[in-house]
Amino acid sequence: MWGIGTSSPPGDSYGVLPWPCRALVLLNPQSGTGRALEDFQAVVQPMLAEADIATTVFITERPHHAHEKVRDEDLSQWDTLVVMAGDGLLYEVVNGLMERPDWEETMKKPLCILPGGSGNALAASINHYAGNDHVAKKKLLTNCTFILCKGLHTQMDLVSLSTASGKRLFSFLGFGWGFISDVDIDSEKYRWLGNARFTLGTLQCLAKLRVYQGPPGALPTDSLLVPPCQPVPAHWTVVPEEEFVSVYAIYQSHLGTNLLMAPAAQLHDGCIHLFYLKAGISRVALLKIFLAMARGTHLDLNCPHLRYVPVRAFRLEPRAATGIMTVDGEVLVWLSAGSRGPTGSSHIPFPRQPGASWSPATGPCPGACLGGHYSGCLV
Known part of the structure; x- marks a missing residue:
């Protein structure tokens, strides 16, 4: 592999979500302990309403449902995409966005991860980068939602x-x-x-x-x-x-x-x-x-x-x-793999701004490899 x-690029640069803000929330009710929808309604929605962030909630019903949604949907009506689940659903969303014919433009749209799964690695990382104390469960969810409410976004490696x-x-x-x-x-x-x-x-x-x-x-x-x-x-x-x-x-x-x-x-x-x-x-x-x-x-x-x-x-x-x-x-299915990775750009919630756009590299070559390149964004 x-x-x-x-x-x-060196240094921190920050972008700001428009106000009022329109967010598409992709939520997996089966993530983690199965409380994602309940926690969203009890914790997240009231905070977003106070921050003047209007939400459209899309509840996934099967594997790859979110992947198909963001791949095929007209996303111009939303200013940001919010994933309320574990890291697996964000993985679906990122790969769905990258299959779009307008992926280069769409990947400039900020993405947000709100912890609703078991591991919640990216949410914990963002909380760490923000300088917050280590927390878990609803406290982590509250911290990440507050970061989204601030409306700032920054670069993230991809x-x-x-x-x-x-x-x-x-x-x-x-x-x-x-x-x-x-x-x-x-x-x-x-x-x-x-x-x-x-x-x-x-x-x-x-x-x-x-x-x-x-x-x-x-x-x-x-x-x-x-x-x-x-x-x-x-x-x-x-x-x-x-x-x-x-x-x-x-x-x-x-x-x-x-x-x-x-x-x-x-x-x-x-x-x-x-x-x-x-x-x-x-x-x-x-x-x-x-x-x-x-x-x-x-x-x-x-x-x-x-x-x-x-x-x-x-x-x-x-x-x-x-x-x-x-x-x-x-x-990851066992397949030999290889390519020169593209330089990437994606967005998610945290206090920081979008990076440079990417152009995918040419097709894969034989051999056992896993390729990648870095540049992206986080709100």
Whole structure:
């Protein structure tokens, strides 16, 4: 797999939503514990009404419903799109927008994420970037809604992924393979527990700890990119052939509401924060890492099996099609993939302004890669 990132323009620039504001709210009532609609009506709607933000609510009824809605709908009647669900629904929305013939213009429209799912990684990251104290559940929802009411938006990194079949996907959170993805997907059946599902999933995956083969190659942040179809160049850092427990490339600070995985990450730092866990780590040591991640202090443990590298690109070449791969918490079908990623632009609520528009790169090339490029926005 390939992952490629480019630096966004330096400094923070801010855009402002029009006033009064018209918002299309895409809401999944089944997200998380199934309280998204109730929480929207009790917490979000009164705050938006006070802020003079008029809402049109679209309730999803099936998988890909939001994807189809934003892909096919005339969106000119709304000033912003608001997603009230988990990260998976925003993933649908971003990819639906990118399939539109007018995607370049539409991706300038601000997007907002309000936490209504289990993990709520992007919402937790935005709350963190805003300088707020760590909170969860309704307090996090209130904070994110207040950010939307302020009406400011800013740049956010976005990654492009392409498969050998020609399909292109777009990611705002991260790509994972191994233990972390196993926990995320295997715990889906406990989603009614909310964020606690990840604790239970972690314990279950620890009991049946798996290892994988597929050394990642990484491009340092100060190096030049090469076409993703070419072999790994000599100036790349290549991890020796060995077994791994998990590989995760994250572009935001939080992996979940209570998991501060990349404390140094920023919304538009143009950096892929690559973590990998080598095989041989004990279950106790692995559990300590995830407990410390709640405070963002896991790197302070100096665990010899945990590696962290900030990179502009990475290549992952699994030796076998085993384990679960995820993009923004959604399962990625095992397909060889590759492309040179586009530079992106998207918007979501937080105090900050839109970045440069993108032009997608040419089609995919053979090989096992996952491609991406950075530049986007967050309201």
